[in-house]
Amino acid sequence: MNEEEYLEKLVEDFGEINGYSSEEKNEFSTVLKKLMALNDKEGSFEEIIEIIIKQ
């Protein structure tokens, strides 16, 4: 299990606890992974917003 798979499992568990639907869980996981990758590259505000709203 790599870091990405571990994170996915955490999001799944978090989503389950908070009553998210599968779609919501996937959406949150995808945006979160993209944002974390962007964060490593110090992404701009615009890039962050685009990722959140495009999902």
Place this chain on the structure above:
Amino acid sequence: MIKFIDYKLTKQPDTISEETFIPNNNLNKFINSGEGGNSRILVIKASNSSGKSFLLNSIAYAFKALELPDDELSPTLRRSLNYLIDKEHQKINFEIDIVDPDGFKINSKFNYLDENEIRITDKEGVSGEIDSNEFSNRYKLLYDIPENPLDRIYKLLKSIKEFNGDILGSLNPLDIKIRDILKSIKDERDEVIIKKIQDRIDSNLELKKNREDKLNKVKEKLKDLENYNNLIRLKKSIDSKSRKEIEFSNIEKELRSLKPSSRLKTSTDNKKKISDLKKEIRNLNISGLLNYCKEEIVENKYHEKFTFCFSKTDINLFNYLFDNSESIVNDLLVYDIEEISKFLKGIESFKNISLDKVFKDIKSEYNEVDYRFIKDLKNAFFKYQENSVGDQIIVELFDKNPGLIIEQLDVYENKLSVVDDLNKLQKDLNNTLSRLMGKIKNGLALAKKMSKEITKNKNGNNNYDKKLERANNIKESINRDKFEIDKLRNTLENNGVKLSTLNDVSGRENLRENLYFKNSYCKGVEKEQIEEYKKEIKKSKLFLVDLDKALLDDNVKFKVEDSKKSSKYALNHREIQIFSNKLSFFTRYMVQRNILISDNGELNSDDSLEYKSYMKIIGEYVASLMGNKIIYQDSIVEIAYIDYSSKTPYFVTPEDKKIAFSDFSGGQGSSNYLKAKLNINEERKFIVLIDEIANMDNKSLDMVIERLKELDENNKLLLAILVEPAKEPNTFNIRAY
């Protein structure tokens, strides 16, 4: 793979025990002949004291093993390394060259002069020294000796703690950034806020219009009431003026038929005294009190009953006393004792006979005796109830409970309360008339003084002088009336009454009549209504001032908000806000779970249901570190996860079979532990040095070798040397995989 290795070890240097060691021939031969090919996995099996542990220690020291944290280097190995570099005990010169799978050449050497450097030479032959940080960023040194391997499997959780730390390290700044984004969007144009302000302005404008309309209506009603009052005052003043003009004209005629008296020159001092006394008489406000009494009688709600009860004599007396309020003042100003005495007697008679009779008549109609009885009875009931224990006597006497009796008494009391009103009115009128008599008597004393001052300067015809004085007084009074008339006309004109109406008697009368009907809704309580309207107007004006302030504020706010530039992201504010909330919750979720693992990898057990799912996730993670396979009872067993929820953790197979940690042999445990440590997801290349693998059986060792090969195939291995002891003496064998 190792390209070159050389060392010189001098034990107990400069002593008789001094001994020197160099690499084993088999090792030199293995490296120089290229026997191992490109293999990076070597297993050395050598007899005791053949230098195999020295070799591992030296390589480990060369690659900065002493800089590893405590949890990555066992105390046994740290002790061995410190012993290795103890110069009093031994001197070492060591050098090794390894070729990186990506084509770099790594050279590391150290000596007893404390020189220790690592150099990297790239494919173009450019060489440079790297420090220990740079080295540890590229390579992961795993130097291990299997000790209590099962305990250490438990501690593999430390890598999860690090994982969590990495994730939280990304989440926290991201959380802050997104909040900043939301804040900056908030500072941009917000149509919702603009609409809200606009709606508030519209609603306040409507409210303002309604309040202004209402205020104007109240003002109009107040104007009608004031105009009516002023028209009555105007009529009185005009009538008074006309009456006085006739009187003045008659006196003038009489004066013409009389002979004027001879005069002494009036001194300035004397003139001033006379003028002051006249002023004092006028300041007694006798005519004001007379007008007040007249209004109280004529305008009260019982006026009709008054008229009915008054005799003709009473009515004549009333007209004599109150119709010309200036008359008695004029009598005082000319010191006409006869007229003044007559007037005083008239007042007394009106007060004590006429009014007293009228009030008695009216009150008898309302049965004052009943009223007193009801009031007294009610008080007696209350007092009795306050002091008595029960109501038995009342019930027996009246055959009703006291509550019901009091209710009926209230009804009677309300019906008869008009008697109270009449008593108040009577008291007020009696007091005013008494004050009036007092003031007239004061005025009489002042008039006497004034008369003396006047007669000081005059001789002869006293009658002529008196008439002249009266004429002068009437003229002054006419002038005051004129002044009052002008004032009232101005006020009426300012209140919207046309000049043509004011100039015409019938116009004034018609208007007064119209206003009388218009104001009939507050008949008898006009004064109170005027005060009420004035209060209402004041209140409304204050409200409108506050409303104007609010409108002004909102207009400024609107301008500020409206001037803001629109952001293309403003519409997505909600969407971003929702994600931001989720992210904050997720960060909190991570923090709470991360606390379950201590910094040194211990699990703080929490068997609450909320954390059960997370326990499974970390169990799955550690199982994956082991490639989801373990050696158990000579077989390879697939595992799904590790169950950390009980005191003795279990490996759990996909079929849900459980294998307790405590059921493992040391060798199997070592193999399982090493596999987990050789994490395929590690981004750096491994340098693996493992001493004393003797307690592993072949299967367990094979599983470790398999994992090393897997790393090698994934370009994650620089070098692996595993060492085991040989029972045969003088043995030093090297196997390459």
